Amino acid sequence: MQKTFLRAWMHLDRLYMSSGSVMSWLRTVARNLAIDQSRRAAVRNEYVENTRAYAERQQDRFECVFEAIEAVSLMQNLSREHCAVLFHTQLNGRTMRETAAILRIPVGTVKSRSSHALSNLRRLAME
Structure with a gap:
């Protein structure tokens, strides 16, 4: 989530000037960061538990990301x-x-x- 915000902050000028949807941009960034993290874990052969608890934690993370995306889109009005x-x-x-x-x-x-x-x-x- 923080990395998504950080990318948004670093590219704030693009977000303000962009004619596209900020939500789409933020979702793409969040998705790409999640994919990168997953790939890094696979390369390092990190053990990923395949349990319900893991799935719940991941769901919580995604909810946090989407809340962050919503907050950043609201921040466009500031x-x-x-x-x-x-x-x-x-x-x-x-x-x-x-x-x-x-x-x-x-x-x-x-x-x-x-x-x-x-x-x-x-x-x-x-x-």
């Missing part, structure tokens, strides 16, 4: 400034101070942008 703050605080787990230092803005601005961005995301999710 400003770049709000997206940047959410990227650092929510995806990378940075503190408000660390985010402020990275973005070179006051801590109060980070707090305000984070609050407004999350509020907007909640509102968009309810629509």
Whole structure:
């Protein structure tokens, strides 16, 4: 999930300029990352348990990926400034101070942008 978000963040300019569906792009990235991980496991001869518990864990992962995809598509409606703050605080787990230092803005601005961005995301999710 984080790798999908990271790819989306690294290619944010393409997502904003793209005439195609962001959801399609994100699903393709998530699928490709899952395939790559599966292939790496096969090459390393890693043991993959074929049990119900494994299938449930995989289902949980896919649900998380699709929730992440939905969140990223909602983030398209936010400003770049709000997206940047959410990227650092929510995806990378940075503190408000660390985010402020990275973005070179006051801590109060980070707090305000984070609050407004999350509020907007909640509102968009309810629509």
